[in-house]
Amino acid sequence: MGEEVKLIGARGSPFNCRVEIALKLKGVEYEFIEEDLANKSPLLLKYNPVHKKIPVLLHNGKPIAESLVILEYVDQTWEGASILPQHPYERAMARFWAKFIDDKCMSALWNACWSKGKEQEKAIEEANELLKLLENELKDKKFFGGDNIGLVDIVADFIAYWVGAIQEVTGAEVLTKEKFPKLFEWAREFINCSIVKEKLPPRDHLTGFFRIKLEAPDTLKYNPQVR
């Protein structure tokens, strides 16, 4: 077909993982280019001059940045399993919850996992409110997307997998079976999906990375070099 697909990313990043899951879902072959975020390459700066962040998808040389934008692009461009629902109202709902996760949940969960003392109590309270909303949205569905994973599930990969890894390292109790049984079960189902399992970074890589972060508290502020 003469199609060239490349992904500039970082395997430890949940934003990167979203795109890899989406490409796998569509059966798209691609070349992965690992980016060293401490030392950004000319390639990244050329293809994402505005934000200078990963992931960046390159399709036949044309760059697309911002994971939510990339996910919509992948869904529109390639046949295969749908990432977004078909019905306009359900599409709007999927977009709403995906944006909610990005705008509110990511930083709140990160802070809840990493902060200490009184600050952590407050952060966990905030995280609880947000997770409750997601738990209610999930209702009795297996996935946010219904019987199969969809946009919201993919965007929530951080919640399903990364949060558990951070909790293991810091001892924080943000997402637990007792507090959020449905979400907890959803997380288990999500990370056990064959497509997802293949694209998640190894657990010990993540915990190793987070253990290093624990020793360097000044790097803990939520400032993702990824989007």
Added chain:
Amino acid sequence: MATSDVKLLGAWPSPYVNRVQIVLKLKSVDYEYMEQSFPGKSELLLKSNPVYKKIPVLIHGDKPICESLIIVQYIDEVWNKNGPSLLPSDPYDCAMARFWAAYIDDKWFPIMGELRKAQEEEAKATLIKQAAEGLVLLEEAFLKCSKGKDYFGGESIGYLDIALGSFLGWIKAGEIMSGVKLLDETKTPGLVQWAQRFCSNDVVKDVLPEPEKLIEVLKMIQARLKAAATST
């Protein structure tokens, strides 16, 4: 469709509400407009948008849809036979429109919010510089997206025109209040001409509030904040 089948909860000074009003007009959708008085939040608003408790909220039948750009896409998809599509049909052009709209909402317009709050001259100068740099990026985006035509969307107003254009009233209000020109024809000539075209468009001009009225709103908010800060 009966008029009451589509409701819009809004507030006239809000650029986010203006986006939805413009699109509803472009798509010739009849709707019932329900002005929400500031700062109170009506029961209907709290029920329809429990997560953010903000306007705009579109209620279609009994289903609420929140977040202006999500509402815009929803209207575009539901009333897809009414007029041209707001998002480009080419997936790459579509991605570019989404990318720049997200940039405007997440990065560029928040600078304007910071500018309004900034007290020191140095802070203001830094923010004005950042805003101007952002507009240069948007000028490049305009040239790429418009491909020589009148709008970001090409021959007709599209998603990105609406995303940025909805802020033009506030940009103008900011320029009047600060005495600093943000949309400068020497730096961003394409955008300046686009802005004039957008604001004088028949559909848009009935929706976007006049900068003078927005300045009054701003002064009222500032007075309220001052009163709240001094009364203890």
